[in-house]
Amino acid sequence: MAISGWAPHHHAPTGETASADEAADIFARLSERPAELLRFATAGSVDDGKSTLIGRLLYDSKQVLSDQLEHVEQTSKRMGSDFLDLSLLTDGLRAEREQGITIDVAYRYFATAERRFIIADTPGHEQYTRNMVTGASTADLAIVLIDARKGMLPQSRRHAFISSLLRIPHLVVCVNKMDLVDFDEDVFRGIVEEFEGYAAKLDVPDVTFIPISALLGDNVVERSGSMGWYQGAPLLYHLEHVHIASDRNLIDVRFPVQWVIRPRSGSGDYRAYAGQVAGGVLRPGDEVVVLPSGRRTKIAGIDTFDGPVEEAFPPMSVALRLQDDIDVSRGSTIARAHNQPTVSSSFECLLCWMSEQPLSTQRRYLVKHTTRTASVSGVEMRYRIDLKQLHRDETATTLELNDLGRVLMELSSPLVFDSYRRNKVTGSLIVIDQDTNETVAAGTILDTETETRNASPAEARPAQSPNVRWQRSELTRSARWESLGHAGATIWFTGLPGAGKSTIASAVEERLVTAGRAAFLLDGDNLRHGLNGDLDFDERARSENVRRTAHVACLFAEAGTIALVSLVSPYLTDRKAAEMLHAVHDLDFIEVFVDAPLEVCEERDPKGLYARARAGELLDLTGVGAPYEAPTKPDLVLRAGRSTIEADVERVLDVLAARGLWPSH
Amino acid sequence: MHVLREAAAEFERPVLLFSGGKDSIVLLRLAEKAFRPGPFPFPVMHVDTGHNFPEVVEFRDRRVAEIGERLIVASVEDSIDDGRVVDETGPRASRNGLQTVTLLDAIAAHRFDAAFGGARRDEERARAKERILSFRDEFGQWEPKGQRPELWSLYNGRIRRGEHVRVFPISNWTELDVWQYIAEEGLEVPSIYFAHEREVFARDGMLYATSPHLQLGPDEQPFVASVRYRTVGDMTCTGAVESTAATLRDVVLEIAATEVTERGQTRADDRVSEAAMEDRKRKGYF
Numbered sequence: 033m034a035i036s037g038w039a040p041h042h043h044a045p046t047g048e049t050a051s052a053d054e055a056a057d058i059f060a061r062l063s064e065r066p067a068e069l070l071r072f073a074t075a076g077s078v079d080d081g082k083s084t085l086i087g088r089l090l091y092d093s094k095q096v097l098s099d100q101l102e103h104v105e106q107t108s109k110r111m112g113s114d115f116l117d118l119s120l121l122t123d124g125l126r127a128e129r130e131q132g133i134t135i136d137v138a139y140r141y142f143a144t145a146e147r148r149f150i151i152a153d154t155p156g157h158e159q160y161t162r163n164m165v166t167g168a169s170t171a172d173l174a175i176v177l178i179d180a181r182k183g184m185l186p187q188s189r190r191h192a193f194i195s196s197l198l199r200i201p202h203l204v205v206c207v208n209k210m211d212l213v214d215f216d217e218d219v220f221r222g223i224v225e226e227f228e229g230y231a232a233k234l235d236v237p238d239v240t241f242i243p244i245s246a247l248l249g250d251n252v253v254e255r256s257g258s259m260g261w262y263q264g265a266p267l268l269y270h271l272e273h274v275h276i277a278s279d280r281n282l283i284d285v286r287f288p289v290q291w292v293i294r295p296r297s298g299s300g301d302y303r304a305y306a307g308q309v310a311g312g313v314l315r316p317g318d319e320v321v322v323l324p325s326g327r328r329t330k331i332a333g334i335d336t337f338d339g340p341v342e343e344a345f346p347p348m349s350v351a352l353r354l355q356d357d358i359d360v361s362r363g364s365t366i367a368r369a370h371n372q373p374t375v376s377s378s379f380e381c382l383l384c385w386m387s388e389q390p391l392s393t394q395r396r397y398l399v400k401h402t403t404r405t406a407s408v409s410g411v412e413m414r415y416r417i418d419l420k421q422l423h424r425d426e427t428a429t430t431l432e433l434n435d436l437g438r439v440l441m442e443l444s445s446p447l448v449f450d451s452y453r454r455n456k457v458t459g460s461l462i463v464i465d466q467d468t469n470e471t472v473a474a475g476t477i478l479d480t481e482t483e484t485r486n487a488s489p490a491e492a493r494p495a496q497s498p499n500v501r502w503q504r505s506e507l508t509r510s511a512r513w514e515s516l517g518h519a520g521a522t523i524w525f526t527g528l529p530g531a532g533k534s535t536i537a538s539a540v541e542e543r544l545v546t547a548g549r550a551a552f553l554l555d556g557d558n559l560r561h562g563l564n565g566d567l568d569f570d571e572r573a574r575s576e577n578v579r580r581t582a583h584v585a586c587l588f589a590e591a592g593t594i595a596l597v598s599l600v601s602p603y604l605t606d607r608k609a610a611e612m613l614h615a616v617h618d619l620d621f622i623e624v625f626v627d628a629p630l631e632v633c634e635e636r637d638p639k640g641l642y643a644r645a646r647a648g649e650l651l652d653l654t655g656v657g658a659p660y661e662a663p664t665k666p667d668l669v670l671r672a673g674r675s676t677i678e679a680d681v682e683r684v685l686d687v688l689a690a691r692g693l694w695p696s697h
Numbered sequence: 698m699h700v701l702r703e704a705a706a707e708f709e710r711p712v713l714l715f716s717g718g719k720d721s722i723v724l725l726r727l728a729e730k731a732f733r734p735g736p737f738p739f740p741v742m743h744v745d746t747g748h749n750f751p752e753v754v755e756f757r758d759r760r761v762a763e764i765g766e767r768l769i770v771a772s773v774e775d776s777i778d779d780g781r782v783v784d785e786t787g788p789r790a791s792r793n794g795l796q797t798v799t800l801l802d803a804i805a806a807h808r809f810d811a812a813f814g815g816a817r818r819d820e821e822r823a824r825a826k827e828r829i830l831s832f833r834d835e836f837g838q839w840e841p842k843g844q845r846p847e848l849w850s851l852y853n854g855r856i857r858r859g860e861h862v863r864v865f866p867i868s869n870w871t872e873l874d875v876w877q878y879i880a881e882e883g884l885e886v887p888s889i890y891f892a893h894e895r896e897v898f899a900r901d902g903m904l905y906a907t908s909p910h911l912q913l914g915p916d917e918q919p920f921v922a923s924v925r926y927r928t929v930g931d932m933t934c935t936g937a938v939e940s941t942a943a944t945l946r947d948v949v950l951e952i953a954a955t956e957v958t959e960r961g962q963t964r965a966d967d968r969v970s971e972a973a974m975e976d977r978k979r980k981g982y983f
Binding site: 137138139140141143150162163165166169170290291293294295296302306307308336337338347349362386398400401403456457460461462464469470471474 | 698699702703705706729730731732733734735736818819825826845846847848849850851853855856857868869871873
C-alpha cells in the first residue's frame with residue numbers, strides 16, 4: 033500500500049463485512065432513507081468558527097470519508113496546526129484557504145437516519161450581506177454563530193434581521209467557543225438575554241439558543257459533559273427534530289407556465305403547459321383563470337412522464353392540459369378563478385443590492401419574476417434600512433452593495449404576483465442590469481397595506497390620518513384610574529377557531545366583574561357584526577380586523593377596563609403590532625395563547641365552521657384554508673381541555689397579579 | 698425538471714452533455730420527464746477522448762438512439778489532428794485535460810449558449826461553490842469570484858454573444874441519490890459499473906485497466922481481478938475498485954458503506970494538486 037496521505041481504503045467486498053441478512057437489512061433501511069430534507073444556512077462573523085462547526089457536524093455524524101480526512105490531516109500539519117483543523121473540510125477554494133476565510137456560498141450535503149440536510153455555508157463578514165441573502169433565500173432554518181467571548185456583534189444583528197426579512201421560520205443561535213469562557217453559564221445567559229431583546233423587535237417565529245464548542249465538539253452532535261446547566265438538545269438533535277412548518281402554500285393555486293409541450297409534428301394536437309406548482313392543489317376539472325389575460329377555462333388533465341395524475345401540489349413539476357384552446361405561453365400564471373394573485377406593473381418591494389454598481393436611474397434594469405421578465409421603467413426610493421441602527425434612512429437616494437432598502441418599482445409590463453409573505457415563489461424577484469447582465473439585486477414584494485409598518489421592525493408607527501390632531505384630554509390617566517380604583521389593561525386571547533378562547537375569556541370576564549372590576553369581552557365574532565362588519569376574511573382584511581380591535585382594546589384599557597380580546601388573529605406581525613400599540617400608550621398587554629391541536633378544534637367545532645370548511649363552503653378558515661402563526665413568546669399558554677375552566681381562569685389571574693393588576697393570593 | 702425547462706426556455710441553443718456515465722444517464726431521464734411527449738429542445742453531445750471504455754461508447758449510442766434524439770460526438774482525436782492540442786506522452790499521458798479544448802471548440806462551432814452537465818456539488822471542494830447556472834466567459838473560463846448570486850429558484854440566463862453557461866440540474870444530488878434514482882427508475886447503466894473480471898495493474902494505490910492507451914511502468918504487473926468502476930471517464934485516469942457488487946442493489950450497498958469519495962478513490966486527475974479541480978474548472982472543464 034502507498035504510504036502517502038492518499039492511501040486508498042479499498043473496502044472489502046460486502047460478503048466479508050456483512051452477512052446476507054445484515055445486507056438485506058442495510059438495503060431495507062436505505063430504501064427508506066429519510067425523505068425529509070432540511071435546508072439550513074449558517075452565518076457567522078469571521079473567526080466565529082463557522083467552518084469548524086460545519087466540519088464538526090460532518091465529522092461527528094461520520095460523514096467525512098477517509099480521503100477527505102487525510103487531506104485535512106495533511107493540510108493541518110502543513111499549516112502548523114497541532115490539532116485536526118476541521119474548518120479545512122469546508123473552506124474549499126484556494127483564495128479562501130490563503131486568506132483563512134470563506135468568501136462565497138458553499139453547499140454541503142449530509143444525512144442522518146432522521147433527515148437529509150443541505151447546508152448553505154455563507155460568510156458572515158460585513159461586506160457579505162449579499163451572500164447571506166443568497167444562502168438564506170432557500171433555507172428552512174438559519175444558524176447564527178456568536179463568539180462567547182465577544183458577545184453580539186453588529187453582524188449577529190444583521191444575520192437575525194436578514195433571517196426575518198427572508199422569513200426563515202427557524203433561527204438557532206449557537207454561542208460558540210464556550211470552552212474559552214470556562215463553560216460559564218452566565219456568559220451564555222447574558223448573550224441570550226441580549227439577543228432576545230433584539231429579536232423581540234423582529235418577525236422571527238422561533239429562536240433556539242445552544243451553548244457549544246465547535247472545536248471540542250460540545251453540544252454539536254454529542255451532549256457536552258462540561259455544561260450540565262444546559263438542559264436543551266445538542267445542535268444535531270435539534271436539526272433532526274425541529275418541526276419544519278411547511279413553507280408550501282397549499283391554499284392559493286399558482287402555476288407559472290415555463291414551457292409549452294407540443295409533440296413532434298404530425299402526431300396529433302396534443303398541447304400541455306409545463307411548470308412547477310408554486311402554490312395550492314390542482315385537480316382535473318378545476319375552473320382556472322389564465323393571467324394576465326384573465327381568460328377562464330378548466331383543467332382537462334394533469335400529465336407527467338409517468339402518466340396522468342389526479343392532483344398536483346408544490347413542488348411538483350407537471351404539465352396541464354386545458355379544456356379550451358386559449359392563448360397560454362411562458363410567463364402566464366394559472367390560478368383558481370375565485371382566488372387570484374395581483375396583476376400589476378407597479379409594486380412596493382424590499383431590495384438587497386448585490387452589485388458594486390449602485391442603484392441608478394441612469395441604468396436600464398430588468399426584473400425576473402417567476403417565468404416572466406419585464407423591463408423596469410421607474411424606481412422610486414422609499415428608504416434605506418440602516419443595518420447598524422436598524423432604522424429607516426429616508427434621505428437615501430440610492431442603494432449600494434449590501435444595502436437593503438424599500439422601493440416602488442414600475443415596470444413596462446405587468447407581473448402576476450403575491451406578497452412574499454404569502455408565497456415565496458410568486459413574491460420574490462431578481463433585478464438584472466441590462467447592460468452588464470449582472471444580477472444586481474434580490475427583492476421581496478411587500479403586501480403594501482399590512483407590511484408598511486413591518487418593513488422596518490424597530491419602529492411601530494401608528495397609522496395616522498393627515499390633518500387630524502390628537503385631542504388631548506385634561507384628565508390624566510392616573511386621576512382616572514385612581515378614581516375608579518383600578519387600572520386598565522388588555523388580555524389578548526389568540527388561537528385556532530374552536531380552541532376555546534371565548535369560553536375562557538368570558539369566564540375570566542365573569543370572575544373579574546363579580547369581583548367588582550370593570551372588564552369587557554371584545555369577541556372577534558361579535559365585532560364582525562358591527563365595527564368590523566365590512567371586512568372579509570382574506571389576509572389583508574384579517575390584518576385590518578386585528579388593527580381595529582387593537583385600537584378599541586387600547587381605548588377600553590385607557591378607560592380603566594380590562595379589555596378581553598378573543599380573536600383568532602392568525603398572524604404574528606399583526607399581534608406584534610397590537611402589542612406595540614399598547615406599548616406606545618404605556619398600557620399592559622398580555623398575550624394568552626389558547627393552544628389546541630387542529631384535530632381537537634375540529635372535533636369541538638362549536639360553530640360548525642370546520643364542517644363547512646371541509647365541505648368547501650367556507651374558504652380561508654384558519655387552520656384549514658389559511659395559516660395560523662403560533663405565538664413564540666406568549667405570556668401564558670393554556671391548553672384547552674387539559675384542565676378545568678376554573679384552573680385556566682386562575683392562571684390568567686396569576687399573570688394579572690404578577691403585573692400588579694390583581695391582588696396576589 | 699424546473700432547471701432544465703428554465704434553461705431550455707431562456708437560451709437559444711442549448712446542448713445536453715452525455716458521457717454515458719451515471720450522472721448523465723440521470724440527466725437524460727430528467728430531460729425526458731421535462732419535455733416528453735415533445736422532442737428535446739436540444740441535441741445530445743459527447744466529448745470522446747478516443748480512450749473511452751468501449752462498453753460505455755456502445756451504451757451511449759444505443760441509449761441516444763432509443764430515445765430518438767440527435768447525438769453529436771466531439772472528438773479529441775480530431776482536435777489532435779487539427780493541431781489544436783498535442784497528445785501527452787509518457788506512462789502517465791492522459792487525454793483528460795485535452796477534453797476541455799475539444800469541448801470549448803465544439804461549443805463555439807455549434808454556437809451553443811448553454812450546456813447541461815451532470816456535475817454535482819458533493820463531488821469535490823471546488824464544485825461545492827458551483828452555481829446551478831455557471832457563467833463562462835468567451836474563453837470558456839470559470840471565475841469563482843465572479844459568479845452570479847442565485848436566489849430562490851430564479852436563474853439569470855442573460856449572456857452576451859460568445860459567452861455561454863454550464864447548467865447543472867442535479868447539483869444538489871449526492872452519489873447515493875443518483876444511484877437510488879437509477880434504481881427507482883429502473884435505468885440501465887453501462888456494464889462497467891458492475892463487478893466484472895478485468896486485467897488491471899496497480900498504480901499509486903489505484904487499479905487501472907490495461908489498455909493500449911496506458912504504458913506500463915517497470916514495476917507494474919498486470920493481474921486479473923474482480924472490479925467495478927465508480928466513475929466513468931477516460932481510461933487513462935479512471936481507476937477501478939475491487940468489488941463483487943454485481944447488481945444495482947449491491948452497488949447501492951457498497952456506496953452506502955464506503956469510506957472514500959468517488960473522485961478521491963478513482964480519479965487520478967483530482968490528485969495532482971490540492972486545488973487541481975479548481976484549476977481545471979477555471980480553464981473551462983466541468
